[in-house]
Each structure stands twice: as structure tokens, then as C-alpha cells.
Amino acid sequence: MVGQAEAVTAGLLVIGDEILSGRTKDRNIGYIAEYLTAVGIDLAEVRVVPDIEDEIVAALNALRTRYTYVFTTGGIGPTHDDITADAVAKAFDVSIDVDPRARAMLLERIAEADLNEARLRMARIPAGAELVANPVSKAPGFWIGNVIVMAGVPTIMQAMLDEVAPKLRTGVRMLSETVTANAKEGDIGGPLKAVAEIHTDVSIGSYPFMGEDGRPNTNLVLRSRDPARLAAAVAAVRMMVAEVHAARGTVGA
Amino acid sequence: MVGQAEAVTAGLLVIGDEILSGRTKDRNIGYIAEYLTAVGIDLAEVRVVPDIEDEIVAALNALRTRYTYVFTTGGIGPTHDDITADAVAKAFDVSIDVDPRARAMLLERIAEADLNEARLRMARIPAGAELVANPVSKAPGFWIGNVIVMAGVPTIMQAMLDEVAPKLRTGVRMLSETVTANAKEGDIGGPLKAVAEIHTDVSIGSYPFMGEDGRPNTNLVLRSRDPARLAAAVAAVRMMVAEVHAARGTVGA
Incomplete structure (x- = not known):
């Protein structure tokens, strides 16, 4: 571990x-x-x-x-x-x-x-x-x-x-992966919280930005030292984003 | 005061x-x-x-x-x-x-x-x-x-x-004046210290930079809330810079 x-x-x-x-x-x-x-x-x-x-x-x-x-x-x-x-x-x-x-x-x-x-x-x-x-x-x-x-x-x-x-003594490198949600931060905040509560050993940050198409977008940045746990959390976030888009009838990430 | x-x-x-x-x-x-x-x-x-x-x-x-x-x-x-x-x-x-x-x-x-x-x-x-x-x-x-x-x-x-x-409650505004020394920081450090020790109520910062002519230069930034004290310290710094240049035979500020 x-x-x-x-x-x-x-x-x-x-x-x-x-x-x-x-x-x-x-x-x-x-x-x-x-x-x-x-x-x-x-x-x-x-x-x-x-x-x-x-x-x-x-x-x-x-x-x-x-x-x-x-x-x-x-x-x-x-x-x-x-x-x-x-x-x-x-x-x-x-x-x-x-x-x-x-x-x-x-x-x-x-x-x-x-x-x-x-x-x-x-x-x-x-x-x-x-x-x-x-x-x-x-x-x-x-x-x-x-x-x-x-x-x-x-x-x-x-x-x-x-x-x-x-x-310098260095630690195990922090791994990071970004999932762009193609959604407003406020539309994914609820389900994202649920994912974060399950994957407590992965740090998940949410960063809103204005897309080049002029629409509000959100980058979800996942960070962990453990590749397997990071991958699991990334998969969960991708699934969550897809579900949000399916429920809203919009095009997902 | x-x-x-x-x-x-x-x-x-x-x-x-x-x-x-x-x-x-x-x-x-x-x-x-x-x-x-x-x-x-x-x-x-x-x-x-x-x-x-x-x-x-x-x-x-x-x-x-x-x-x-x-x-x-x-x-x-x-x-x-x-x-x-x-x-x-x-x-x-x-x-x-x-x-x-x-x-x-x-x-x-x-x-x-x-x-x-x-x-x-x-x-x-x-x-x-x-x-x-x-x-x-x-x-x-x-x-x-x-x-x-x-x-x-x-x-x-x-x-x-x-x-x-x-x-917001605001204080008396900090006044600031910059003297460009046209000299290397290390050439004025000694006499600048002497000026700073006399004008203790004026904050004097020294900031080296590379001039557009490719020669090392130094900005001296003087700060005080009191216009008269600031002016006295600026005059002292200008005189100090002129003396350094006179002693070295270089062109001053």
C-alpha cells in the first residue's frame, strides 16, 4: 500500500x-x-x-x-x-x-x-x-x-x-488525472460529492472555467499516489459525469 | 506626527x-x-x-x-x-x-x-x-x-x-518614491546602509535589475507615511548616489 x-x-x-x-x-x-x-x-x-x-x-x-x-x-x-x-x-x-x-x-x-x-x-x-x-x-x-x-x-x-x-529526499510521486466534465460545476457538485465520499483516499478537486465555446465548464482533478486507486476514482467520476449528462439529455465528456 | x-x-x-x-x-x-x-x-x-x-x-x-x-x-x-x-x-x-x-x-x-x-x-x-x-x-x-x-x-x-x-477603514496612505541608482547594488550597499541607519522612520528597499543597456542597475524604493521625512530620505539617497558616482568617476542618477 x-x-x-x-x-x-x-x-x-x-x-x-x-x-x-x-x-x-x-x-x-x-x-x-x-x-x-x-x-x-x-x-x-x-x-x-x-x-x-x-x-x-x-x-x-x-x-x-x-x-x-x-x-x-x-x-x-x-x-x-x-x-x-x-x-x-x-x-x-x-x-x-x-x-x-x-x-x-x-x-x-x-x-x-x-x-x-x-x-x-x-x-x-x-x-x-x-x-x-x-x-x-x-x-x-x-x-x-x-x-x-x-x-x-x-x-x-x-x-x-x-x-x-x-x-532532496522525495516521496512517491503524486499522480494526477483530469476529467473535463463538459458541465457546469453546480450540475455535478452533488454526484461528485458522493464519489468523493466513496473514494476518500483520492483527492478530487473541482475547477470551473469558461470554455472556448463561451460555455461554463469544469475540470475535475483527481490526485493519488496509488495508480490503482486513482484509476478506480477516475472511472467512477467518468461514469458519474455520463450519468449526469444522460439525466439532462446533454452531450457528455 | x-x-x-x-x-x-x-x-x-x-x-x-x-x-x-x-x-x-x-x-x-x-x-x-x-x-x-x-x-x-x-x-x-x-x-x-x-x-x-x-x-x-x-x-x-x-x-x-x-x-x-x-x-x-x-x-x-x-x-x-x-x-x-x-x-x-x-x-x-x-x-x-x-x-x-x-x-x-x-x-x-x-x-x-x-x-x-x-x-x-x-x-x-x-x-x-x-x-x-x-x-x-x-x-x-x-x-x-x-x-x-x-x-x-x-x-x-x-x-x-x-x-x-x-x-474598509483605511490608514494614512503609504507614500513611495523610487531612485534609480545607475549602479550595481553591491557598489551602493555600504553607503545606503548608512543612510538607512539615519532615516530609520523611512523604509528603504534595494532592488537590483538588469537595465535595458544590459548593465546591472538598482532601484532604491523609499516608503513612508510622512511626506517631509520621505523627502528628506530621498534627498539623502540622491546625494549618496551622486557621491558614489563621483568617487568612482562614473555617471550618476
């Missing part, structure tokens, strides 16, 4: 005033969600917090005690508002200082004469952390305990995720 | 498995962030949680005790996975049932014969809540205590936000 016990979970902490003010539109949540799902990790919660140390520490501690992994984005640049590394060190109660390995990485791109105090901020790494290479602009992320700290710039974050992904 | 005491804050709770699986890319966080900022409400925190009642209740209770308002999106449709209204009733410890006002709104769009049990789910409203009209598809949101429950479909959510906005 493939059960919940094998699930590997993650929390995501997005750090940055610019997301909360709306000045910058986050592009990382959707990317990370899709990426983790694809490798068999369930993203279970996301939080967005401002550049305030106590807020970052509190959210990080709440998430890291609860999920297999926590990913963070943002706040690891060279300016005074980049406080993620210090907040992570505080959350883990470890010291933080310029890391010679990180400094060496910065020097691959930055001349020694330009490695001022601001840029050296990007080499400040909590004690005991492993570095996460940044092939885009060198300044590394890091991995401490179950927390993986990444940049906020999407291209850099994506490269860092590629770096760490092979090292 | 215009102080923090006058700030009106908000939390945002995004509800839905489809956001966490990456199947649907959220388009509401950025919209709501920008909208609230524009009317003088500070979005202080965002959480994304799955369609699990205990998770919704816990997040809602954490946010509603902390911020002036909490906005939620998602989970108010006609299917079994739409559990937001029930979760909100549970969080407030009030009863929930089909609300005659909400039922009447549904009947503006749905024939009585089609108002099945599934569609009536959309009229289930916690006791004591005010309805939020939905000019797009009629099924209302609602407002209970300091919590405003909205649809997840962006066009409907946006219409609901327009409905409630005139009734």
Missing part, C-alpha cells in the same frame, strides 16, 4: 516587503509548487512575510518543525534590507560570519578590489550550513538543517532549485 | 490545493497587495493553505487576531472541496446554514429548478455575516468580524474587493 506515511512535505517562505506592497509580483510560488509536485514533494503551506527579523524567525520556526523541508526565497543580497541569512542563523541559534567558501565563490565574479563590506554580506553564512551554488551570479544560497535558502530573483532561484533537487 | 499607530493592516489567506500543487498559478496575491497599498492598508502577511478544514481554521485564527482585516480567496464554490464558509464558521464558533439573502442572490442567475443541493452550498453563510455582492456570477462572498471571504476566480475576487473597499 502506498500511504500518506511516505509523503515528503515542504513549506515555502517568501521574504520581502516588495511582494507585500505589490511592487513586485511573485513568480516563485507557482514555479516551486509545480517543481516540487513533479519530483514527489508535497508543498503544504506558503507564507509571505516582510523584511522584519522577528517575522522571518517566527515563520521559519513554525514551518521547519512541521514539514520535511522549508524553502525560502529572497533577502540574500548585498544591502541592509537583506536579512534572511541572519534571521536563519537566529532561528537555528547558531553564529553567522563571512564563509571562506562563499567568499571564494564571490571572487569568481567580483574583483577583490570590489569585494566591499556590502558585497561580503552575500558571503555571510550561518555556521554549519552547506552552500548552494549559484551558476547565474555566484553569490550562493545555503542549506542548514531542513531549510534551503534561495535567492528571490527567479532565474537564480530556479538555478539553485536545480542544484539542490538531486539531493 | 504620522506614526505607526495609524497603520491599518491586513493578512491574506489563499485557500486551495490547486495553488500548492502548482496546477493553478495564483494571480490574486499581487493584485490584492497592490490594491490594499493603494487605499492605505498595509498587507503584512500572506498564507497559502490547502483545502483542509483544520488548516484553514488555524491560519484564519492566527491572522484575524493579529491584523485589522483578513481577506480570504478561494473555496466558496458548489463542490465538496469548497469548505471555506464552514471553516470560517468554525473559526468564529458560529452556526452556518443556507442564508435566505444569499439564496435570493443565486436565484437572480439560476432557475429555481436548477438550485440543487450543490449550488445551495454557495448560499451557506455563517450566522451574523454580512454578504458581499458578486456582480459577476451572483454567488456572494461575506464579511464576518474582521474577515472578508472572497472567491478565488480573479475577476470575481476583484469585483468583490471593489464592493468592500469603500467600507
Whole structure:
């Protein structure tokens, strides 16, 4: 049996005033969600917090005690508002200082004469952390305990995720199948509920959308780690949809 | 003096498995962030949680005790996975049932014969809540205590936000000014920190970007509710940038 016990979970902490003010539109949540799902990790919660140390520490501690992994984005640049590394060190109660390995990485791109105090901020790494290479602009992320700290710039974050992904423990991949009902959500909600109550081990989501023909339509998304149970639920949903159409005299899925 | 005491804050709770699986890319966080900022409400925190009642209740209770308002999106449709209204009733410890006002709104769009049990789910409203009209598809949101429950479909959510906005208490609007440094973030990080340490009542964010000329550039975003303090900090930042360029022999902002 493939059960919940094998699930590997993650929390995501997005750090940055610019997301909360709306000045910058986050592009990382959707990317990370899709990426983790694809490798068999369930993203279970996301939080967005401002550049305030106590807020970052509190959210990080709440998430890291609860999920297999926590990913963070943002706040690891060279300016005074980049406080993620210090907040992570505080959350883990470890010291933080310029890391010679990180400094060496910065020097691959930055001349020694330009490695001022601001840029050296990007080499400040909590004690005991492993570095996460940044092939885009060198300044590394890091991995401490179950927390993986990444940049906020999407291209850099994506490269860092590629770096760490092979090292992550992954669960049995969540399988997903979509049945398009060719019906309004409200017309299938009742019978769908009955199917969901029988197939309790398969997650069934209902997502209305406007079809290209201008008529309301509904996608039913079934998710399970067990192929046989997923197939059984998909068959039940297809039959339910056919019955709804037969009863209404409409053309089914 | 215009102080923090006058700030009106908000939390945002995004509800839905489809956001966490990456199947649907959220388009509401950025919209709501920008909208609230524009009317003088500070979005202080965002959480994304799955369609699990205990998770919704816990997040809602954490946010509603902390911020002036909490906005939620998602989970108010006609299917079994739409559990937001029930979760909100549970969080407030009030009863929930089909609300005659909400039922009447549904009947503006749905024939009585089609108002099945599934569609009536959309009229289930916690006791004591005010309805939020939905000019797009009629099924209302609602407002209970300091919590405003909205649809997840962006066009409907946006219409609901327009409905409630005139009734919200708003703070003194946050003013914002951007100085483009024409310099790499790492070249101004040190002197910028010095400016930020003097102008502690102005929030100063630093956002690197790649200029159209292909050179790294940096936007410095200054935010305050006090026009005079903002102007003083902007002047200090402009002077700092000019000094950095003079010292490096480069062309300034």
C-alpha cells in the first residue's frame, strides 16, 4: 500500500516587503509548487512575510518543525534590507560570519578590489550550513538543517532549485488525472460529492472555467499516489459525469 | 506626527490545493497587495493553505487576531472541496446554514429548478455575516468580524474587493518614491546602509535589475507615511548616489 506515511512535505517562505506592497509580483510560488509536485514533494503551506527579523524567525520556526523541508526565497543580497541569512542563523541559534567558501565563490565574479563590506554580506553564512551554488551570479544560497535558502530573483532561484533537487529526499510521486466534465460545476457538485465520499483516499478537486465555446465548464482533478486507486476514482467520476449528462439529455465528456 | 499607530493592516489567506500543487498559478496575491497599498492598508502577511478544514481554521485564527482585516480567496464554490464558509464558521464558533439573502442572490442567475443541493452550498453563510455582492456570477462572498471571504476566480475576487473597499477603514496612505541608482547594488550597499541607519522612520528597499543597456542597475524604493521625512530620505539617497558616482568617476542618477 502506498500511504500518506511516505509523503515528503515542504513549506515555502517568501521574504520581502516588495511582494507585500505589490511592487513586485511573485513568480516563485507557482514555479516551486509545480517543481516540487513533479519530483514527489508535497508543498503544504506558503507564507509571505516582510523584511522584519522577528517575522522571518517566527515563520521559519513554525514551518521547519512541521514539514520535511522549508524553502525560502529572497533577502540574500548585498544591502541592509537583506536579512534572511541572519534571521536563519537566529532561528537555528547558531553564529553567522563571512564563509571562506562563499567568499571564494564571490571572487569568481567580483574583483577583490570590489569585494566591499556590502558585497561580503552575500558571503555571510550561518555556521554549519552547506552552500548552494549559484551558476547565474555566484553569490550562493545555503542549506542548514531542513531549510534551503534561495535567492528571490527567479532565474537564480530556479538555478539553485536545480542544484539542490538531486539531493532532496522525495516521496512517491503524486499522480494526477483530469476529467473535463463538459458541465457546469453546480450540475455535478452533488454526484461528485458522493464519489468523493466513496473514494476518500483520492483527492478530487473541482475547477470551473469558461470554455472556448463561451460555455461554463469544469475540470475535475483527481490526485493519488496509488495508480490503482486513482484509476478506480477516475472511472467512477467518468461514469458519474455520463450519468449526469444522460439525466439532462446533454452531450457528455 | 504620522506614526505607526495609524497603520491599518491586513493578512491574506489563499485557500486551495490547486495553488500548492502548482496546477493553478495564483494571480490574486499581487493584485490584492497592490490594491490594499493603494487605499492605505498595509498587507503584512500572506498564507497559502490547502483545502483542509483544520488548516484553514488555524491560519484564519492566527491572522484575524493579529491584523485589522483578513481577506480570504478561494473555496466558496458548489463542490465538496469548497469548505471555506464552514471553516470560517468554525473559526468564529458560529452556526452556518443556507442564508435566505444569499439564496435570493443565486436565484437572480439560476432557475429555481436548477438550485440543487450543490449550488445551495454557495448560499451557506455563517450566522451574523454580512454578504458581499458578486456582480459577476451572483454567488456572494461575506464579511464576518474582521474577515472578508472572497472567491478565488480573479475577476470575481476583484469585483468583490471593489464592493468592500469603500467600507474598509483605511490608514494614512503609504507614500513611495523610487531612485534609480545607475549602479550595481553591491557598489551602493555600504553607503545606503548608512543612510538607512539615519532615516530609520523611512523604509528603504534595494532592488537590483538588469537595465535595458544590459548593465546591472538598482532601484532604491523609499516608503513612508510622512511626506517631509520621505523627502528628506530621498534627498539623502540622491546625494549618496551622486557621491558614489563621483568617487568612482562614473555617471550618476
